[in-house]
Amino acid sequence: MSEPAIRIKELTKDFRIGVRGVKLRAVDNVSLEIGDNQIFGLLGPNGCGKSTTMKILLGLLEPTRGECAIYGTNSRSVKSRNNVGFLPEAPYFYKFLSGRELVRFYARVCGVAKDEIGDRTESVLELVSMQNAAHRRVGTYSKGMLQRIGIAQALVHDPKLVVLDEPTAGVDPIGSHAIAELIIALKERGKTIMLCSHLLAQVEGLCDRVAIMSRGKLVLEGGVDELLEREDQRSLIVRDFNAEAQAEIEAVLEKYGSKLEKVEAPRISLDRLFLAHTDKEAIGSGQDVKEKEGK
Amino acid sequence: MIGSTPSRLLLIARNTFLEAVRQKFFNVLVILSIALIGSSNFFRQFDFGSSELKFIADLGLGSILLFGSILSVVVTAQLFFSEIENRTALTILAKPVQRWEFIVGKFLGIFFVIAAFVSLMFLLLAAMLYWRESTLMENLGGDFTGGRIVQYGGILMMALTELLKFGILVAITLFIASFSNTNLYTVIISFFVMLICQLQYIAKDSWGDLENPIVRGIVWLLASIFPNLQMFNIGEQLIFTPVGATVEMSVYFGIVGYGLIYIVAFLGLSAYSFKNREI
Numbered sequence: 086m087s088e089p090a091i092r093i094k095e096l097t098k099d100f101r102i103g104v105r106g107v108k109l110r111a112v113d114n115v116s117l118e119i120g121d122n123q124i125f126g127l128l129g130p131n132g133c134g135k136s137t138t139m140k141i142l143l144g145l146l147e148p149t150r151g152e153c154a155i156y157g158t159n160s161r162s163v164k165s166r167n168n169v170g171f172l173p174e175a176p177y178f179y180k181f182l183s184g185r186e187l188v189r190f191y192a193r194v195c196g197v198a199k200d201e202i203g204d205r206t207e208s209v210l211e212l213v214s215m216q217n218a219a220h221r222r223v224g225t226y227s228k229g230m231l232q233r234i235g236i237a238q239a240l241v242h243d244p245k246l247v248v249l250d251e252p253t254a255g256v257d258p259i260g261s262h263a264i265a266e267l268i269i270a271l272k273e274r275g276k277t278i279m280l281c282s283h284l285l286a287q288v289e290g291l292c293d294r295v296a297i298m299s300r301g302k303l304v305l306e307g308g309v310d311e312l313l314e315r316e317d318q319r320s321l322i323v324r325d326f327n328a329e330a331q332a333e334i335e336a337v338l339e340k341y342g343s344k345l346e347k348v349e350a351p352r353i354s355l356d357r358l359f360l361a362h363t364d365k366e367a368i369g370s371g372q373d374v375k376e377k378e379g380k
Numbered sequence: 381m382i383g384s385t386p387s388r389l390l391l392i393a394r395n396t397f398l399e400a401v402r403q404k405f406f407n408v409l410v411i412l413s414i415a416l417i418g419s420s421n422f423f424r425q426f427d428f429g430s431s432e433l434k435f436i437a438d439l440g441l442g443s444i445l446l447f448g449s450i451l452s453v454v455v456t457a458q459l460f461f462s463e464i465e466n467r468t469a470l471t472i473l474a475k476p477v478q479r480w481e482f483i484v485g486k487f488l489g490i491f492f493v494i495a496a497f498v499s500l501m502f503l504l505l506a507a508m509l510y511w512r513e514s515t516l517m518e519n520l521g522g523d524f525t526g527g528r529i530v531q532y533g534g535i536l537m538m539a540l541t542e543l544l545k546f547g548i549l550v551a552i553t554l555f556i557a558s559f560s561n562t563n564l565y566t567v568i569i570s571f572f573v574m575l576i577c578q579l580q581y582i583a584k585d586s587w588g589d590l591e592n593p594i595v596r597g598i599v600w601l602l603a604s605i606f607p608n609l610q611m612f613n614i615g616e617q618l619i620f621t622p623v624g625a626t627v628e629m630s631v632y633f634g635i636v637g638y639g640l641i642y643i644v645a646f647l648g649l650s651a652y653s654f655k656n657r658e659i
Contacts, residue, residue, distance in 0.1 A: 100658075140659070144473070144474075145473055145658075145659050146658050147656070163478055164476065166474060166475055166476045166477075167476050169474065171470075171474035173470045173471060173474075175467075176467070176471065177468060178468060178471070179395055179398075179399065181399065181402055182395075190391065190395065193387065193391050194391055194472065196388075196476065242475075
């Protein structure tokens with residue numbers, strides 16, 4: 086049987102606060118398995134232990150008890166990070182480098198072979214729609230562009246697991262939609278994505294499975310559909326609805342022991358409305374004035 | 381796909397170097413140092429004779445010591461904490477990079493910055509001395525019957541020992557930064573330690589005279605832990621007397637070895653301390 090992408094076993098993390106040895110339990114006996122090629126959402130309120138769990142997974146923090154493994158390699162080992170790409174929340178990169186230089190820098194840090202660095206860099210820049218702005222210095226990038234170049238650096242060594250901490254925080258709906266599409270594209274390429282986000286509507290639309298943490302504990306975990314569907318209810322969408330037909334429908338339902346609960350007009354989400362009325366070309370623009378004027 | 385350690389060290393060092401030389405603080409210190417060494421030119425009107433060259437050398441070495449020390453401590457603390465506070469360290473350490481590689485890479489980057497500073501300053505000092513010495517040789521030939529009195533090879537050797545002294549300071553600052561929480565704390569403690577290192581020879585000298593075994597033990601411990609930076613102050617001997625006359629080559633290499641050992645020791649301690657740091 087192949088190893089899961091992430092295996093967290095009885096993980097506990099205490100932080101020492103103050104000099105009297107008082108401890109704060111940030112993660113409390115969490116066990117979790119995330120299978121390969123899934124989009125997994127780790128949810129919870131601020132301070133619930135999501136980021137701490139993520140940092141332990143990435144080897145940035147030592148667990149007090151328990152262990153994490155990435156594709157079977159203990160996350161304490163540096164080797165485990167060969168298979169991980171990480172985008173931190175509100176990423177900040179070396180401002181003096183251009184986007185392309187930054188991605189190349191991380192490719193070299195990860196040990197990508199010299200003759201592959203150029204192709205890999207261009208390929209991930211294209212994937213995140215940053216090829217037009219890759220020559221600009223990172224210091225000139227907008228928040229959305231920073232997130233996308235951050236995703237590019239996370240992907241440049243072709244990791245099997247991608248960990249994204251609040252990838253759409255502070256990004257406008259167009260940028261957010263582009264990142265969501267990118268996450269789906271990554272799954273199609275066989276990657277496993279672990280996602281932390283407070284945008285629950287987006288998580289619901291993207292994730293195969295979710296886990297909810299509260300006060301350091303894992304309180305719920307499962308497939309999105311299985312957690313959200315009401316087993317005993319179904320909705321029917323009717324085109325050219327006729328109010329007179331409603332009585333007959335109710336009678337038929339009653340005959341089979343069912344009951345019509347509610348009749349309402351389906352709504353599209355505000356996100357979709359926004360995207361339908363804004364310029365999709367703006368996604369990943371970063372165009373030079375010269376190019377724009379030349380059009 | 382695991383890159384080699386040297387290539388990762390050089391990558392981190394290169395980025396650290398580029399970040400440092402873009403800092404206004406670095407540029408201001410370089411300009412100030414150049415101004416101070418260059419200003420020795422104005423003392424020629426006093427006609428000190430050959431002792432004027434000693435004055436230029438002392439002023440130059442003093443400027444290098446002052447600004448080099450400030451640069452070593454402040455730039456190291458700034459660059460280290462900018463990585464932690466801006467969370468660029470997160471993205472690097474989430475890659476297959478060992479913590480000690482990060483520390484050593486940082487050290488090398490700052491060491492290259494200090495090396496650039498020291499090279500520039502000693503080049504300027506040597507140029508000032510050469511130019512003034514040539515002028516004095518023309519005007520006061522009697523004092524220079526044996527030829528030039530400035531040992532330019534000695535200046536090069538002095539540059540290396542100064543570089544090693546600043547290297548020790550960088551390593552000490554990195555060690556303090558590896559466990560401290562703020563930039564300011566690191567800078568203050570590092571300067572305090574630097575002061576101890578400059579004065580520790582006094583403790584070493586007084587060790588033999590102490591009667592209380594506990595105080596004697598503490599003084600011995602302090603004198604062993606902190607490097608004696610006074611050992612590197614051999615400027616006048618190297619610049620004005622031929623190598624071997626007052627400073628034997630074996631002594632010189634002993635000083636170089638002493639510096640290297642302390643750099644490696646403090647880097648080891650930094651790496652150990654940083655390994656357990658929560659980022």
